[in-house]
Amino acid sequence: MKPWKLLETKYLVDAPWLKVAKEKCELPNGKVIDDFYTLWQPDWVLILARTATGRWVMTEQYRHGSQTIELEFPAGIINKDETPKQAALRELQEECGYRPCEAPSSDCHALHTKYLGSLPVNPDRHRGKFHIVFIDGVSKAGGTHFDSTEDIESSELSDEELQTKMANGTFCHPLQIAGYYKWKLATR
Template sequence: MKDNWKLVKTETTYTDPVLRVEHRDFHFKKNDSVGTFTVISMKNWAVIVPVTAEGKLVLVKQFRVGTCDVSYEFPGGAVETGEDPLIGGARELVEETGYEGELTELVRMNPNPAFMDNTCYLYLAVNCVKTSELFLDPFEDVEPAEFSLSEVEQMILNGQISHSISIAAYGAYIASLRQV
């Protein structure tokens, strides 16, 4: 299937510190025509499912400008260019929660491959303990808190957790528990 598509041209139409918008022309062999597709190019992300020794999950509560609302999420953020995603994930965990733990990769996913080209690395952090204060960016307003598995499930079902990547991370975490 991949052989039916050939990238013939890429044009960047917008760039800012968060994203780049590209128009990509692909030749589609099945109908011998060229179509233009819009792609949002962003940094890769790391999202961490932090679990304490007591089995509590650490979530962050923060205001999100995209929805103009408060969101409960697992900690995470952009992986800097050239940075190992595991190192970026560990950094984000400390910055947003003050917790440290032992990180292992759960899964890699593409948040929306229809028009985004980045990868999100989902990590599990076990034996998490609070070791420091938060190290927030100038426009971050984050409150970490611990929740039980059943509380997180209720928060997902009642819409308190609506962040799709956090819901996927929770699903990957639950699937990993079943593999043991």
């Protein structure tokens, strides 16, 4: 099997948070597709943060795409100068006011923070990916620092409560559920 050959790209939307391209591609069999549309958004980090008592840190916020208030794990865009782990620690503090251990030392972060890898957002048409970071032993330590567009409430759920919410559709973000199961499989 061979990849497609990209012949031409025309950006229909070229903004910092979203790019939409119309691409002309040649398939290995010689067929040419004149209008294959792709999307790009910045890479982001999914934060699976668990307290010392085994409860998951969760957020609720309005999501305009679905026009609903959604239960989610904390998450956020990775800045250009950050690793996924650094972005996870920053976003967890900013969105929820949590961090690992009592003191914000790098040794403490390294002991409790594990990078689980990345997954594509949608390999068919989307060029972005999300990174999964597990942070164990977090506790409330300080206030939140929301961006001007954020209004977030935090809570904690046991693993059983989280799985019940997955089963009944209260927690329904498919990429976040995939990240949770990636963690679950890594800890078997």
